[in-house]
Amino acid sequence: MKIIGWIGAASIALVACASSPVPADRLAKSTAAVRSAQETGADRVPNAALHLKVANEELDLAKRLIKDGDNRRAEYVLLRAQVDADAALQLAREDQARVDAQHTMDEVQKTKNSQREGGS
Amino acid sequence: MTRFGMPGGAKTLSLTAGAVLLGLVAGCASQTPVELKNARSAYQEAVEAPGASYAATDVYEAKKSLQRAEDYFKNEGDEPETRDLAYVAERMAIIAKSKGNNVILLNQKQQALNDLEQWKQQQAVATRQQLGQTKEQLAQSQQQLESERQARAAAEQRTTDALTKMKGMTAKQDQRGLVLTLSGSVLFATGKSELLPGAQKRLDDVVAALKEDPRSITIVGHTDSTGAEDRNMVLSQKRADAVKTYLTTHGIPEDRVTAQGMGQSQPVADNKSAEGRANNRRVEIILHGAADMQGTPMPGSGQDSNSGRDNKKIP
Numbered sequence: 003m004k005i006i007g008w009i010g011a012a013s014i015a016l017v018a019c020a021s022s023p024v025p026a027d028r029l030a031k032s033t034a035a036v037r038s039a040q041e042t043g044a045d046r047v048p049n050a051a052l053h054l055k056v057a058n059e060e061l062d063l064a065k066r067l068i069k070d071g072d073n074r075r076a077e078y079v080l081l082r083a084q085v086d087a088d089a090a091l092q093l094a095r096e097d098q099a100r101v102d103a104q105h106t107m108d109e110v111q112k113t114k115n116s117q118r119e120g121g122s
Numbered sequence: 123m124t125r126f127g128m129p130g131g132a133k134t135l136s137l138t139a140g141a142v143l144l145g146l147v148a149g150c151a152s153q154t155p156v157e158l159k160n161a162r163s164a165y166q167e168a169v170e171a172p173g174a175s176y177a178a179t180d181v182y183e184a185k186k187s188l189q190r191a192e193d194y195f196k197n198e199g200d201e202p203e204t205r206d207l208a209y210v211a212e213r214m215a216i217i218a219k220s221k222g223n224n225v226i227l228l229n230q231k232q233q234a235l236n237d238l239e240q241w242k243q244q245q246a247v248a249t250r251q252q253l254g255q256t257k258e259q260l261a262q263s264q265q266q267l268e269s270e271r272q273a274r275a276a277a278e279q280r281t282t283d284a285l286t287k288m289k290g291m292t293a294k295q296d297q298r299g300l301v302l303t304l305s306g307s308v309l310f311a312t313g314k315s316e317l318l319p320g321a322q323k324r325l326d327d328v329v330a331a332l333k334e335d336p337r338s339i340t341i342v343g344h345t346d347s348t349g350a351e352d353r354n355m356v357l358s359q360k361r362a363d364a365v366k367t368y369l370t371t372h373g374i375p376e377d378r379v380t381a382q383g384m385g386q387s388q389p390v391a392d393n394k395s396a397e398g399r400a401n402n403r404r405v406e407i408i409l410h411g412a413a414d415m416q417g418t419p420m421p422g423s424g425q426d427s428n429s430g431r432d433n434k435k436i437p
Contacts, residue, residue, distance in 0.1 A: 053213075075202070078202070078203060078206040079206075081206060081210055082206060082209055082210065082213075085209070085210045085213035085214060085217075086213060088213065088217055089213045089216050089217050089220075092216075092217045092220045092221060092224075093216075093220055095220075095224060096220045096221075096223050096224045096227065099223075099224050099227035099228055099231070100223075100227050102227070102231055103227040103228070103230045103231040103234070106231045106234045106235060107230070107231075107234045110234045110235070110237060110238040110241075113238060114238075114241060117245060
């Protein structure tokens with residue numbers, strides 16, 4: 003997973019460099035992850051919405067940290083934002099899958115029942 | 123207590139304070155951050171989730187992520203980075219568990235669709251079988267009806283053949299059905315309605331021929347124009363009744379037979395001659411066709427208005 007690779011690289015880089023560069027790439031990826039979760043409808047699924055809200059707050063915090071020059075801390079906060087956004091996206095997908103499955107099972111049952119009633 | 127020694131209470135207090143301090147130091151050094159505890163718990167849930175096998179790669183990535191957090195904690199202690207890495211590990215475990223659930227739900231949906239398809243196929247098979255049975259039953263019913271129709275036709279034909287061959291009477295087919303005509307002089311004395319002894323033999327032959335025939339029967343009495351019209355009407359009715367009584371007391375079901383007197387109203391020949399009057403004095407035994415069995419046409423109705431005029435000899 004990309005995040006894992008990044009964690010390793012970031013740990014080395016952060017230890018090696020006293021003054022970290024602005025995590026522009028991480029900021030872009032986290033922002034994209036948040037947007038993707040929103041577009042999937044994560045804000046309409048309670049459990050996912052919570053993760054999305056946290057991701058947004060972390061994104062805002064990271065931007066403030068970058069503004070204050072604390073790029074090292076910002077990098078980790080952005081990582082948190084990204085996994086929260088990913089979690090929101092996945093939970094929203096699971097919810098949609100649950101709704102779809104239930105709807106399908108209900109329709110199947112309804113079809114069977116109507117056929118039985120009609121055939122009796 | 124010794125001089126240089128610490129007082130017993132002070133010594134105890136000192137030991138206690140030292141133990142507390144050591145405990146605090148040890149506690150701080152080994153205190154696991156809540157994020158790491160949560161990550162461990164979340165990972166355990168992901169591993170034990172029903173869908174874990176469907177999300178093996180994600181579970182494995184979550185495990186690696188948790189291991190990094192554990193390693194960092196082991197090497198660096200409870201640092202902000204430790205908490206961040208643990209936080210990431212927890213989310214990855216949540217994602218892994220959710221992906222497994224997702225696959226289960228997709229499988230459930232697909233299973234429901236498969237069940238529906240299978241059920242539809244079973245329904246189609248059952249419908250085809252039912253249709254086949256219905257067709258078979260229909261064919262059997264039709265065959266039975268045809269057998270009955272043939273049996274009825276055969277019985278009617280036997281009756282017709284038997285009646286046609288009888289002496290002293292004529293059998294003809296007209297709109298009313300098969301009309302068997304018996305001469306009045308053979309059955310009754312002049313002005314009487316009691317059957318003559320010789321008539322009974324003729325009627326016995328008729329009874330034998332009609333017993334197996336399912337058709338309804340109407341017996342119609344006719345007279346010539348000699349005498350008063352109203353008297354002839356009564357006489358013809360009594361004669362028809364006499365024939366009916368004979369038939370029904372000799373084996374013909376009563377509900378199949380009706381009797382009607384027509385008096386002199388329906389002559390078949392000229393009443394001026396003796397031969398014509400003899401022909402007009404008659405009793406008709408009408409066997410109605412199967413189609414007429416529920417609504418037996420009565421003599422004198424529109425249906426038999428031309429009776430005796432368009433008759434055809436039975437072949």
